[in-house]
Amino acid sequence: MKDDKLILGGHVFNSRFILGSGKYNLDLIKAAVQHAGAEIITLAVRRANSGGEGNILDHIPAGVTLLPNTSGARNADEAVRIARLARELGCGDFVKIEVIRDTKYLLPDNQETIRAAEILAKEGFVVMPYMYPDLNAARDLVSAGAACVMPLGAPIGTNKGLATKEFIKILVEEIDVPVIVDAGIGRPSQACEAMELGAAAVMANTAIATAGDIPAMAEAFKKAIEAGRSAYLAGMGRVLDGRASASSPLTGFLAE
C-alpha cells in the first residue's frame, strides 16, 4: 500500500479522494480538506474569478493541488479560454475540462471535450476531462494527451451512485490512464464500490456539501475510498449470485 500512488501528469499523490469545493461554506473548506486527507481540490474558475469578498482561493489550504474546472463552458473554445484564465489566475497547470451544453442534466459533451483536451494538452496542461463513460471517447481523450479520464457515475448532484457501473468497468479494463469516477457519488459505500472496481480515484462534492457535518462526511469518504482501494489491490474474491455452488457438480465424476 505504501507504494500505491496516484500519478497524474507526472505528479504523485497519496490520496485518491478529490474534493469538490463549490457547494458549501468557505470556512469549512479547510476542515473538509483535512478530514478528507485530500491532496487535490477542485474549484470553479468562475468562482475564483473574484478578487473581492468571498474569494474561494483565499480559503484553500497551502500545499493542496488546485484543480480548476471549466464549468460554464458550453463548447471547446470556451473551455480553452477558461483554462487559460485559470493559469493566469495562478491556479497552476491542472485543469478539469467540463464542457456542458445542457443546463438540465449537466451531462458532458464528449466531442467538444476531446477537442478542448487536444488543445490544452499541447499547451502543457495536465488535462483531466469530465466525460460520459464511452470507450471510444475515452480512447480519443487518451490520444489527445489526457492525464486521466473522469467518467460520471450518475448525473451531477443526483447522489445516485454508480448508475454507469458497467461502462466504467470497461474503461477500467481498457484505458491505461487513471479512471477517476466523478459526479453522482452520493454515499461513502458508492465511493468504496467504485474503488473496488478499480477506479484510480473518486471525486465528490454534493454528497459532502449536503451532509449535516461536512468534515465528518469528508472523513467517512476518505475511509471508504481507502477500503475500496485496499480491496481492489487485495484482489477481489468471486461474488456469488445468491446461490451456493457445489465444488464440482459436473466434473466430480472424473475422480470416481
Place this chain on the structure above:
Amino acid sequence: MENRWNHMEYMEGMEVLESDVMTQVLAAMNQYDYEKYTAEDVRLALSNDIRTPKDFGALLSPAAAPFLEEMAQLAQQETRKHFGNSVYMFTPIYISNYCENYCIYCGFNCRNKIQRAKLTYEEIEKEMEAIAATGLEEILILVGESRKQSDVEYLGEACKIARRYFKMVGLEVYPMNSDEYAYLHECGADYVTVFQETYDSDKYETLHLGGHKRVFPYRVNAQERALKGGMRGVGFGALLGLADFRKDAFATGIHAWLLQRKYPQAEIAFSCPRLRPIINNDKINPKDVHEAQLLQVITAYRLFMPFAGITISTRESARFRDNIVTIAATKISAGVSTGVGSHVEELEDKGDEQFEIDDSRGVAEIHQMLLERGMQPVMNDYVYV
C-alpha cells in the same frame, strides 16, 4: 377613452420569430384546469424523480396547499443538490425611468406624474462605482421602457461601463430584436430578464393600454430572441396578482421549460414578483396571492425545474426573504432602490421609484443574514467567455 388597437399585431421594426413556443404556452395554460387535481395527483408529483408539466400543474393547484411543508422540504433538498448552500447577491441599478408605455399598475407608466430622469454616462459610472464599493460583483441594469430616451446604444454603453466594475451584467429592459440583444451581449451583458406580467392576453390587453409593450407576442418571444442573440441566460416572471396567479405561474414555468428544451444550453431563472403600491396609487396590492401562495409558486418552480435560478424580490418582507433563501431561492438583491440615481448622494432622488420596496437592507446586512442562516453568500459565479 383609448384607441384600443390590436395588441396581438406586431409594430413596424419588430422581429417576428418562426417559433411555436408562444402557441404551445398559451395552449397549455388554457387547458390548465387547476381545480381538477386531487391530493393523489400531488402525492404522485412529489414522489416523481423527474417532474412533468402535469406534475407542475398539480403542485400549483389548490390540492397542493395541504402539502406546502412537504413541498418546501423537497424544494430545499433539490436546491441543495444543485446549488449547495450558495446564495448569489446582486443589486439592480435604474439608469432611466422614462417610459412610453401605459401600464396601469406601474409607477413608471407614461401617464403617471413622477419625476423623470436619465443618468448620463458619467453618472452611471459614479453610481456603479458606489455600488461596486459595497462588494457586489453582479449588477442588473434597468430602464423604463423608452426606446427614444434609452436607445440600444445607450444601453450598450451602460453595459460597457458595468463590465469595468462588475463580473456579471444582467439586463431588465424593453424587449428588442435578436441583433440588438447580440450587440448588448458583445457589450458585456449575458442575462436578460423580461417580465411577461400576465400570459392571459385578454387581461394583458386591458392593463397595457399604450406603447410598444402592448404588443403581447413580441414580449412573450423576447427570451427566445435574447437566446438567439447569444445571451447565456434568460429570466421569466409573471407579476402575480394581475390575473389568475395559478395560470400565470403555470404558463411561466411551461414557457421556461419549452425554451430550455429548445435551447438546452440556456440558463433559466425565475422571478416571482407580486403587485406593489406605486406613487399616486397606494391601493395596489397582490390580491389573492398571499405569502403562502407565493411560497407554493416558488417551491413548485423549484420542484419542476430544480436547476433553475430563483430570484427573490425586495418587494417581499425581510422575514419572507430570509426564509425563502434557505428553501428555494438562489439569488437575493441587497441595497436596493427602484429610483434613478439613488446610490450616490449628489444624484439622490434624481428620478422617482418604480414601486415601493419592503426590504431596504444593505449589502452588509444581507450578507450577515445569509451567514447566520448557514448559507454561503456568493458575489460571483460566472465568467464572461
